[in-house]
Structure formats: C-alpha cells, structure tokens
Amino acid sequence: VPGKVTFGSKLAPVPADFSIGKVIQWTVTECESDEHLIGNVITERRRKPIAVALTRHHASDFVEHQSLLMRLDLSSKKDQQRDGIYWSHLSYINISMKKILIEFCRRSVLPQKFDDCIVGSIVPGVVQNIFEYGLFIDLPNTIIAFAPHKHLDLYGTLESIEKKYRIGQTVFVRILQLDEQKHRCIVSLKSIMYDGEIVELSQADYVLRCYLNEKYQLIEDMKQHGTGPLSKFFQETKKWIGFKCRCLIEKRLDDWFIGRLENGLPASLPYDAHYSIGDSIEGYIIDFNLPAQQFIMTIDLKKPIKHSINSSQTFTQCTILCQLSSYALAITQDSNQLIHLPTFSDLNSFYSIASTTSYERKQQINISSIIPYISEEHNYIIIPFQEKKSSIKIYQPNEIISVTIIDVLPKQLNVKLNDGSRGRIHITELFDNPSTEKFQTLNDLYHINQSLDARIIGTRNIEKDSKHKRPVYELSVHEKSSQQYEIGDRIIGFFDKIDEKTKGYWFYLSLHLRGYVPPEFISKQLTVGQCSYLTIMNKIINDKGEHYTLTMFDNNQSESNIIYAQFKEIKSINEFHFNITKDKIFK
Structure with missing residues (x-):
C-alpha cells in the first residue's frame, strides 16, 4: 500500500519547498484500484514531476463519497488538475484532497x-x-x-x-x-x-454545503461516465428533482416504504398509514441516496417544485417532507421550493444517529428570520442550523421536588421528574431507620406510578458543558446528607453482592460508599437489598476509591452471649466437627 513504511524502504525525495499542509495542484497518472492511486505534482522549481499517492480515505471528507470519487471522478478525468495538500512523508508522499482539510490549511x-x-x-x-x-x-x-x-x-x-x-x-x-x-x-x-x-x-451549514456540492458532482459524473439504467435515467431526465412518477411498494423498513419506480429503479418514501405493501403510489422525487443508489420520494407535494432560484430571496415558512441521516428536506409554502435543513451541529456529529435537531413529517417551521444559503451552481437551498433552546429545567442541589416512580429494582427506584428528566433513588437514600429483623423488598414497599417527594443530591453520567443531554439526577428522601463514619461505629448497611474471589459480602453504606465484610466476619446469609447491622473495623483508600472493612459481629456484645468451640475433626470438605463449650479453656 503506498505510504506504508516497510523494512528497508527509504523516504521519498521531496522538493525544497515541501511542507506538511502545503496546498498543491496535482493530476492522476495511475488508477488501478478503488483503494489508492498515483499522481504527479509539478512545481515551478523542478521540471521533473513529483510522484504522490492518494488513498481512498483521503479522497473525500465524507465516507460514502470516497469509493465513488475514486471510481467515477478520479479515474475518468486523469488530466484534470485538482487541489490537494501534502499530508505525510513516507516511502511515498501521501496527499489529501479532502476539501475541509484543504480549506483548513489555507487558513x-x-x-x-x-x-x-x-x-x-x-x-x-x-x-x-x-x-x-x-x-x-x-x-x-x-x-x-x-x-x-x-x-x-x-x-x-x-x-x-x-x-x-x-x-x-x-x-x-x-x-x-x-x-x-x-x-x-x-x-x-x-x-x-x-x-x-x-x-x-x-459549522453545520458549511459542512452540508461541501457534502451537497460533492454529491451533485458525483451524480453529474454518473450521468456523463456511468453505464446502466441509473445513468440512463439521469441522462434522459434533465431535472430529476421534482420528477413526477409512480412507485410500487415492496416492503416496509422502520418508518420508510421501500419500492421501485416504473423503470425498475429502487426508491423509498416515508411511511404513510393510508398505504400498504403492493400499492402503487404517485409522488415526486426529491433526493437521491448515493450509498444505497436509491431515489427519495414524497407524496406530500400539492404542486410541482419550482426550480428557478433568486439569490436574494427569503422565505417565511416551510413544511417538512422527510428527515434523512444528516439533514431534513422541506418545501417552502410561499414559493414551493425545496430546501435542506441540517440536523447535526458540527463536523464531528455529521454521522450521529442521535440528531441534535429532529423534525417530524408535515411539521411547520418558521424560517422568516433566517438568511438562507443559495447555490446557483447546483440549484439547492440550505437553511443554516438553528440550535433549539433547551426547555429542560435544571434543578439545584437540596431542592425538594415531586417525582413519579417508573421502575422498581432490587437496589434502587427509577423515577421521572416533572420536566421529563430521569433520576434514581438508591436504596441507601430511602430509609432513615430500616428494620434488620423483618426484610421487605422495594417491590413490597413501592409501586410504579407512585408519587414521592425527594431531595436533589446531584447528577450522574452527564458533563457540565453538555448541549443536548437531559440530566440524570440522584435523589434522596432523607432530609439531611449522609453522615461521616468512624472506626468502631455500629451502622446499618444494605447487602449488594458476594465477592466472587473471596466469598465475602459487599454492602452499600451510602450512595457512593461501600463496605466489605471478610468471610470470617459473616454471621448470617442475606438477600440483595436486605439490611444488617455492621461494625466498622478499618478504612481503606486505594486506586479504586474508598471503602470500609466491616464485621457483622458486635464487638460490644456481652461475654455471656459468646460460645467457644474446640476443633475435633473434618468429616468432608464442607463439614467440620467441634466441641462446644462456654469456657475459654479447653481440657
């Protein structure tokens, strides 16, 4: 593979003005695979061309365009001079023609x-x-x-x-x-x-601009250099966006119908409850999915799309037709023109499935205060990304609020707050004076849809600078925060699990504090969530955090309650025999 350093390989010679990130002009010389190609860079200082290599991942900023660019554009237009940058210097000089990278290097x-x-x-x-x-x-x-x-x-x-x-x-x-x-x-x-x-x-609108420019250029390459029914359709249909046709529905996939046009080409359109598999639906083509080689259709247009674009025009309102992976398509109500609305916030979130902004079909959007970007070359309109202001209320620590139980688990209650945010109440934050004699599970004491008043004690699994995540709150029904423990204190803990290696018991002492009971200090068997009296023997701090070593025996219990035993014999691996006595001295 060009650019890979192997044993015995030498670095490729470079011109005197070589530097990583320098913007250059180059042409394709060899293109034998979809993975890499060889090209030439001609500089003013040297007559001999400089050999460079381009890998598929550096053909485009967008993954779905990379193979198509190598196969359609670069292999068919070898003499065309293109922009690129020096990316790395190995056994070959590797270049990149990612447009966003090139623009970065210019600035x-x-x-x-x-x-x-x-x-x-x-x-x-x-x-x-x-x-x-x-x-x-x-x-x-x-x-x-x-x-x-x-x-x-x-x-x-x-x-x-x-x-x-x-x-x-x-x-x-x-x-x-x-x-x-x-x-x-x-x-x-x-x-x-x-x-x-x-x-x-x-920014989302700039990234979407680069994406659409490259996409429509690839469709033009398919029209000029491609073969087969798809290229023939593009050649015969001058204005394929807005083309009216019929689609036979073959199956349903999530919120989409999948079918074929009358000419046999694949197509998809948003699911509509009025139609079912086998129906033939009349609609308009509004987009083309390059990776799937599939047309996107809509049945929501009342009249044909207007193609003429005025660079100075503005719009008041639009209606959403469908939402794709990185943008939504809508139609303006006043001029019936197709527009694109990005659903991602920046370059790094372009492929995010959890869109920053989501739209619903037939949703009305007010765009009167937004200045659109209009491309006269490729005839498309982009409405710049507008981040929605969060309507989520941020609760403060120690604030008392009402919550509703949505799930009862062995060690916690999952709850919902009034604004839709989620939270949990850990078992250690539910009881002030739990009974160690009579064990009741949380399912015995609480039920789904039950309302509680709880105190905010913090958040978890959320960054302070997050833009689009709902907080997950930690709550408590205690009026005060958990107290500090000292060695020798007799406290109550809630059983969590058995240690797989040592067979000791792990207990929850509070929300973020746990304790461990070694096997020799266990006095009885417990069930998950059951509480027991414990005595703190030691405090341990290591790289895994802080926890206490505990005993289930009471160090202050009276001498009359202690039974002494003298070992007698081993009957089996699990059975030992002792002589029981109340005397300390055995005879």
Missing part, C-alpha cells in the same frame, strides 16, 4: 511532526480505527492520536462509538496531552470551542 498551519503538537490546539484528523474504548485518529505526517471513550461526545448510552464515527471520517480534535513514551497525542472530540478563522469550517 491555518498543520504540525510538521510530533514535537510541533501543542496542548490545547485544534488539529484536523482522519478516523483510522474504532474500538469500544476509543478512537485512533491519523493526524498530519503519521502523528497518531488517541481519543478515549470518555472524551467522545456520545449521546448518553443510546449512541455507541460505531454509530457516530466512521473510518475515514474527517474530524477536528483538541490536543489534551502529549504521551512522550508512546509518541502519540491524547485528544478530545467533546464540546470543542472553535476560534479564529477555522470557526466556519465546522
């Missing part, structure tokens, strides 16, 4: 080597590998960056790493620290505050 400077990386700086990169514990990102000149899971801007537990990020995706990262030992950067993709000239490059 800022890339680090040339690991020693040039500065903590706190924002650097563009390309996602290289995706794991459960984080992302590996390729920075300029083979500088490796690692983004741990905690530094990824994921939508709670609803969104996994694989659903938000793609290999080959362009991202912006902030360098948090430099790992000199492993020679890599530790970076964050969470809540990056852009500044200076690069602010525009990550």
Whole structure:
C-alpha cells in the first residue's frame, strides 16, 4: 500500500519547498484500484514531476463519497488538475484532497511532526480505527492520536462509538496531552470551542454545503461516465428533482416504504398509514441516496417544485417532507421550493444517529428570520442550523421536588421528574431507620406510578458543558446528607453482592460508599437489598476509591452471649466437627 513504511524502504525525495499542509495542484497518472492511486505534482522549481499517492480515505471528507470519487471522478478525468495538500512523508508522499482539510490549511498551519503538537490546539484528523474504548485518529505526517471513550461526545448510552464515527471520517480534535513514551497525542472530540478563522469550517451549514456540492458532482459524473439504467435515467431526465412518477411498494423498513419506480429503479418514501405493501403510489422525487443508489420520494407535494432560484430571496415558512441521516428536506409554502435543513451541529456529529435537531413529517417551521444559503451552481437551498433552546429545567442541589416512580429494582427506584428528566433513588437514600429483623423488598414497599417527594443530591453520567443531554439526577428522601463514619461505629448497611474471589459480602453504606465484610466476619446469609447491622473495623483508600472493612459481629456484645468451640475433626470438605463449650479453656 503506498505510504506504508516497510523494512528497508527509504523516504521519498521531496522538493525544497515541501511542507506538511502545503496546498498543491496535482493530476492522476495511475488508477488501478478503488483503494489508492498515483499522481504527479509539478512545481515551478523542478521540471521533473513529483510522484504522490492518494488513498481512498483521503479522497473525500465524507465516507460514502470516497469509493465513488475514486471510481467515477478520479479515474475518468486523469488530466484534470485538482487541489490537494501534502499530508505525510513516507516511502511515498501521501496527499489529501479532502476539501475541509484543504480549506483548513489555507487558513491555518498543520504540525510538521510530533514535537510541533501543542496542548490545547485544534488539529484536523482522519478516523483510522474504532474500538469500544476509543478512537485512533491519523493526524498530519503519521502523528497518531488517541481519543478515549470518555472524551467522545456520545449521546448518553443510546449512541455507541460505531454509530457516530466512521473510518475515514474527517474530524477536528483538541490536543489534551502529549504521551512522550508512546509518541502519540491524547485528544478530545467533546464540546470543542472553535476560534479564529477555522470557526466556519465546522459549522453545520458549511459542512452540508461541501457534502451537497460533492454529491451533485458525483451524480453529474454518473450521468456523463456511468453505464446502466441509473445513468440512463439521469441522462434522459434533465431535472430529476421534482420528477413526477409512480412507485410500487415492496416492503416496509422502520418508518420508510421501500419500492421501485416504473423503470425498475429502487426508491423509498416515508411511511404513510393510508398505504400498504403492493400499492402503487404517485409522488415526486426529491433526493437521491448515493450509498444505497436509491431515489427519495414524497407524496406530500400539492404542486410541482419550482426550480428557478433568486439569490436574494427569503422565505417565511416551510413544511417538512422527510428527515434523512444528516439533514431534513422541506418545501417552502410561499414559493414551493425545496430546501435542506441540517440536523447535526458540527463536523464531528455529521454521522450521529442521535440528531441534535429532529423534525417530524408535515411539521411547520418558521424560517422568516433566517438568511438562507443559495447555490446557483447546483440549484439547492440550505437553511443554516438553528440550535433549539433547551426547555429542560435544571434543578439545584437540596431542592425538594415531586417525582413519579417508573421502575422498581432490587437496589434502587427509577423515577421521572416533572420536566421529563430521569433520576434514581438508591436504596441507601430511602430509609432513615430500616428494620434488620423483618426484610421487605422495594417491590413490597413501592409501586410504579407512585408519587414521592425527594431531595436533589446531584447528577450522574452527564458533563457540565453538555448541549443536548437531559440530566440524570440522584435523589434522596432523607432530609439531611449522609453522615461521616468512624472506626468502631455500629451502622446499618444494605447487602449488594458476594465477592466472587473471596466469598465475602459487599454492602452499600451510602450512595457512593461501600463496605466489605471478610468471610470470617459473616454471621448470617442475606438477600440483595436486605439490611444488617455492621461494625466498622478499618478504612481503606486505594486506586479504586474508598471503602470500609466491616464485621457483622458486635464487638460490644456481652461475654455471656459468646460460645467457644474446640476443633475435633473434618468429616468432608464442607463439614467440620467441634466441641462446644462456654469456657475459654479447653481440657
């Protein structure tokens, strides 16, 4: 693979004015696969062309366009001069033609080597590998960056790493620290505050502009150089957006109908309860899904789409037709023109399944105060991203509120607050003086839809600078906060689990404090959630946190209650025989 360093390979020669991030002009010379190609860069100072390599992941900022660009655009237009940047210097000089990266290099400077990386700086990169514990990102000149899971801007537990990020995706990262030992950067993709000239490059409307320009260019390449029924349709239909046709529904997939047009080409349209599988529906084509090679249709248009665009026109209101992965399509009510509304907030969230802004079909949107972006070249309109103001109330610690139980678990109650936020009341925060004699489970004491008054004691699983997550609150029915414990205190704890290795007992003493009872200090068997009296023997602090060593025996109990035993024999691995006596001295 071009660019991969192997044993015995030498670095490719470079011109005197070579630097990582320099914007260059280049042409394609060899294109034998969809994974990489070879090109030439001609400089003013050297007559001999400089050989460069381009891999598929650097053909486009958008993953779904990369293979198509290699197959359609780059292989068919070898003589065309293109913009690019020097990305890395290995056995080949690797370049990138990602448009956002090129624009970044026109406005800022890339680090040339690991020693040039500065903590706190924002650097563009390309996602290289995706794991459960984080992302590996390729920075300029083979500088490796690692983004741990905690530094990824994921939508709670609803969104996994694989659903938000793609290999080959362009991202912006902030360098948090430099790992000199492993020679890599530790970076964050969470809540990056852009500044200076690069602010525009990550904004949703600019990213969507780059995406649509590239998408319509690829469709034009399919029209000119492609073969088959799809290319023939684009060639014969000058204005395919707004084309009226019929679609035969073949199946339903989630909120979409999947079918075929009269010419056999695949199409999809939003689900409508008035229709079913086997129906033939008349509608208008409003978009084309490049990865799936599928037309997007709507049945909500009352009249044909108006194609003429005035660069100075504004709009008052629009109606949502459908929502796709990264943007929604709508029709203006006054001029009947098709518009695009981004549903992501920045470049890093382009592939996020948990959209920052979501729309419903036939929803009315007021856009009178928004200045649209109008592309006369590709004839499309974008309404810039408008982040919705949160209507979620932020509760303060120690505030008393009313909550409703939505789930009863062995060790906690899951509750819902009045504004829709969720919370939990841990078992240690439910009882002031629990009974250790009569065990009652939480299911015996509480039920779903029951109302309680509880006190806010904190939040969990949420960042303070989060923009779009609802807080998950920790609550308590106690009037006061948990008290501090000292060695020798006799307290009540709630049984959590048995330690698999030592067979000791783990107890919850409070919401964030646990205690451990070694096997030799266990006096009785317990069930999860059952409480017991415990005596604190020791306090332990290590890298896993703080906990107490406990005993279930009372150190202050009277001598008359103690029974002494002298070992006699072993009957089996689980049976020991003793001689029982109340005397300390055995004869």
